[in-house]
Amino acid sequence: MQLISPTRGPGDKAAAEPPATIISLAVNESRVKRYTAIESMPTWPVDVKIRRRFGLRNALLVAPALAQFLGAAQATQNLIENLQKFLSRLT
DSSP: OOOOOSSSOTTOHHHHSOHHHHHHHHHHHHHHHHHHHHHTOSSOOOOHHHHHHHHHHHHHHHHHHHHHHHTOOHHHHHHHHHHHHHHHHHO
C-alpha cells in the first residue's frame, strides 16, 4: 500500500517513506559527505614548525651513518654526534 500526501503525488518516494526514515537518510548522507571530505585531504594538517623540526631531526639521525659511509674523518663524525646530542637536549 502506498501513502499519498495531499501535497505530493502517488509516484513521489518521499510521500511513501515515514518521516523518521527521511531524517535518518539525511543524517547518513551528511556523515558520508564528512567522511569523503576527510578522506580526500592530502594529509592531516600539521603545523609548519613541527614539520621542520621532524625534518631536521630525521636528517640528523641519518647524518652519522652517512658520514661514516662516505668515509668522513672521525672528527666530523664526532661533531655530527655532538650536534645531535645538543639538539636533543633543547626539546
